[in-house]
Amino acid sequence: MIQPNILQNLGWQSFFQQQVSLDEWGDVTAARAVEQHRSELLVDTGE
Amino acid sequence: MSIVPSMPPIVVGGWLLLIEESEGSQNSAYRFHRLLERKGRFARKAAGSEVKEQLISANVDTAFIVSSANHDFNLNRIERFLALVNEADADPVVVITKADLADNVEALVSQVQSIDPNLSVLAVNALDVASHEDFEPWLVEGETIVLLGSSGVGKSTLANTLLGEQLQSTGGIREDDSKGRHTTTSRALISLPQGALLLDTPGMPELQLSDVEDGIHEAFSDIEKLALRCKFNDCIHGEEPDCAVQKAIQDGELSARRLANYQKLLRENALNSASLAERRAADKSLGKYYQKTQAEAVKLKGR
Ligand SMILES: Nc1nc2c(ncn2[C@@H]2O[C@H](COP(=O)(O)OP(=O)(O)OP(=O)(O)O)[C@@H](O)[C@H]2O)c(=O)[nH]1
Ligand SMILES: [Mg+2]
Ligand SMILES: [Zn+2]
Numbered sequence: 497m498i499q500p501n502i503l504q505n506l507g508w509q510s511f512f513q514q515q516v517s518l519d520e521w522g523d524v525t526a527a528r529a530v531e532q533h534r535s536e537l538l539v540d541t542g543e
Numbered sequence: 544m545s546i547v548p549s550m551p552p553i554v555v556g557g558w559l560l561l562i563e564e565s566e567g568s569q570n571s572a573y574r575f576h577r578l579l580e581r582k583g584r585f586a587r588k589a590a591g592s593e594v595k596e597q598l599i600s601a602n603v604d605t606a607f608i609v610s611s612a613n614h615d616f617n618l619n620r621i622e623r624f625l626a627l628v629n630e631a632d633a634d635p636v637v638v639i640t641k642a643d644l645a646d647n648v649e650a651l652v653s654q655v656q657s658i659d660p661n662l663s664v665l666a667v668n669a670l671d672v673a674s675h676e677d678f679e680p681w682l683v684e685g686e687t688i689v690l691l692g693s694s695g696v697g698k699s700t701l702a703n704t705l706l707g708e709q710l711q712s713t714g715g716i717r718e719d720d721s722k723g724r725h726t727t728t729s730r731a732l733i734s735l736p737q738g739a740l741l742l743d744t745p746g747m748p749e750l751q752l753s754d755v756e757d758g759i760h761e762a763f764s765d766i767e768k769l770a771l772r773c774k775f776n777d778c779i780h781g782e783e784p785d786c787a788v789q790k791a792i793q794d795g796e797l798s799a800r801r802l803a804n805y806q807k808l809l810r811e812n813a814l815n816s817a818s819l820a821e822r823r824a825a826d827k828s829l830g831k832y833y834q835k836t837q838a839e840a841v842k843l844k845g846r
């Protein structure tokens with residue numbers, strides 16, 4: 497589930513929110529890529 | 544942690560959607576669903592002779608163009624970064640570091656201001672915690688800021704000062720040519736206490752522009768405005784009669800350096816963009832629609 501209030505301090509904006517369809521809304525969690533290593537990506541969900 | 548073999552290239556700053564898998568093993572709780580569209584394109588031509596695009600970061604609101612007040616200071620390079628930042632639809636702030644080591648800081652600030660009076664320019668000692676205050680207007684919740692600049696100018700030092708702790712390692716510098724060794728080798732988005740997100744990057748010694756024509760137009764809008772008054776539509780501002788750009792140079796309103804840099808960046812961009820387009824076409828015909836995955840695994844940041 498997308499929780500804008502939690503994502504806000506990770507830089508979540510309406511531009512991103514608009515891209516999430518109603519169908520997806522309840523099933524997905526948004527995460528931001530915060531670090532990239534050779535073959536690993538560290539993401540943050542704000543939780 | 545879940546291994547995802549077919550993810551599109553994702554750069555730091557990007558937003559992605561994950562699907563929580565309630566069933567299954569505990570250590571693969573999320574699965575990659577899809578990448579969200581980026582806000583603005585922040586890319587450069589990758590280093591080396593091969594024409595290849597390299598994404599620097601995604602979804603940046605503000606870019607600190609960091610230059611130090613020593614021999615590294617170079618208006619041509621600042622203009623180059625401005626073109627890149629404009630293209631990405633981010634707001635530029637020019638940050639002159641090592642103000643404590645130079646006695647001509649005011650002159651440097653006014654040199655930057657001369658290229659655009661509306662440009663935000665700060666001169667700071669990146670090591671001094673008091674510098675913090677100068678950055679307050681940009682340190683707001685949810686604001687994503689990228690640090691750009693050559694190696695050794697003090698990007699990581701500034702990141703640490705704004706963070707209030709030594710998270711990013713910083714390096715010494717060879718004083719003879721003021722070219723730093725590369726200390727930062729990867730990109731990380733750091734949450735600052737005020738709620739802004741700061742992306743430290745490794746120094747970029749040979750930043751080549753490609754596909755940033757709009758960014759160049761914006762960065763040099765003063766010259767383009769003048770050019771509208773040239774006698775000839777196709778004036779290249781050389782020996783032509785009634786050239787408004789050359790007149791501005793003679794009148795001291797525009798520097799010959801800035802015109803030369805503008806023309807150089809346009810040429811470089813045209814050359815790189817053409818080869819990039821060719822390359823894309825070639826890749827497409829070979830069926831390589833997707834680049835090699837940059838990251839094969841997604842790991843969730845622990846809290
Ligand atoms: N006196 C003084 N020294 C500074 C200042 N900013 C940075 N330094 C020093 O300059 C050196 C290089 O700084 P870094 O922060 O590692 O530079 P960087 O831009 O992150 O370099 P890369 O990670 O290689 O791209 C370090 O020794 C810093 O202590 C400043 O404002 N004043
Ligand atoms: Mg660094
Ligand atoms: Zn002209």
